[in-house]
Amino acid sequence: MTRSILVVDDDQKTRQLLKTYLEKNHYIVRLAQDGATFMAEFERHHDELSLVILDVMLPDTDGFALCQTVRRRSKVPIIMLTASSDDTDRIVGLELGADDYIAKPYNPRELLARIKAIHRRTGLDQAAPIRHYRFNGYTLDTLERTVIAADGELIRLTGMDFQLLRFLVEHAGEILDRSLLAEQTRGRDLGPLDRSLDVQISRLRQRLGDDGKEPALIKTVRGAGYVFAAEVAVISDPAQP
Structure with missing residues (x-):
């Protein structure tokens, strides 16, 4: 499995900034702006994904629904993003199968640390590199x-x-x-x-x-x-x- 991450966020600037930051840290990053685009990308690349990042608030659905759909079909790790300060979002996300949760606005370095921690737990960082x-x-x-x-x-x-x-x-x-x-x-x-x-x-x-x-x-x-x-x-x- 590659270090490949699928990110869904309805804010274009946030998506591009996150893509640039993660690519500089040697991740392959795929982007989606809404639930429909996310599911199309997930269907196309689910076998190679090592992580999914879901924004809770999306124009056509919400991150919780996507989390349920992903978890029914895959064990890929999931990080939820939300602008809400309410603990309810965090609890619901974790109960639906998310592996971690981070509140907006967030420091990209903190998100990167969470990504690396999940990859260590799943053994991805110990996988042999492609030669x-x-x-x-x-x-x-x-x-x-x-x-x-x-x-x-x-x-x-x-x-x-x-x-x-x-x-x-x-x-x-x-x-x-x-x-x-x-x-x-x-x-x-x-x-x-x-x-x-x-x-x-x-x-x-x-x-x-x-x-x-x-x-x-x-x-x-x-x-x-x-x-x-x-x-x-x-x-x-x-x-x-």
Whole structure:
């Protein structure tokens, strides 16, 4: 199971801030703005989810109803969020099967601590990390820090370029903003005129034979960032076809 979290909250700013914060702490984050969207995402990704975060107040339902539905179908841990200071919400949520509860407004560091505590209890943090990924004929080895082409050629990357590629692969299909990518590879935010990340993306495309004018692997999302568009598979044996 991956460190993958599904968050439902009707406030767009809260959702995006939480997504950015958790991604910086190496979680895969999926978002929903209401109950219907949440259930669609849950149906699509329930096998890979390691945690669900439910806001109590939603426009089309409430977090308690979603908690009941999830608990009938899955043992995935649940954290409830509520703006109410009344203990009743906390008690009801726990009785319905939630694993933890946090009141709004909350410090993101406290929520992260609760998430880590649940993952420790469920044994997720002790799980073996994924070693091999395959995409577009390439095999990425996270332990050896290598990328091998389909014909067996070793693709030579700098340490920073490998780190960027690994993060892109681990978050395939997600739009990643430039600041997040810079934080992951450089440990700092980019200045308004800093184009070093764009140069690094261009160099990485060249190493992977990705056409810079019409890239198929690392695509630019204008005004938003980049997305790794290739289909990524986790493999146990790099020798398998």
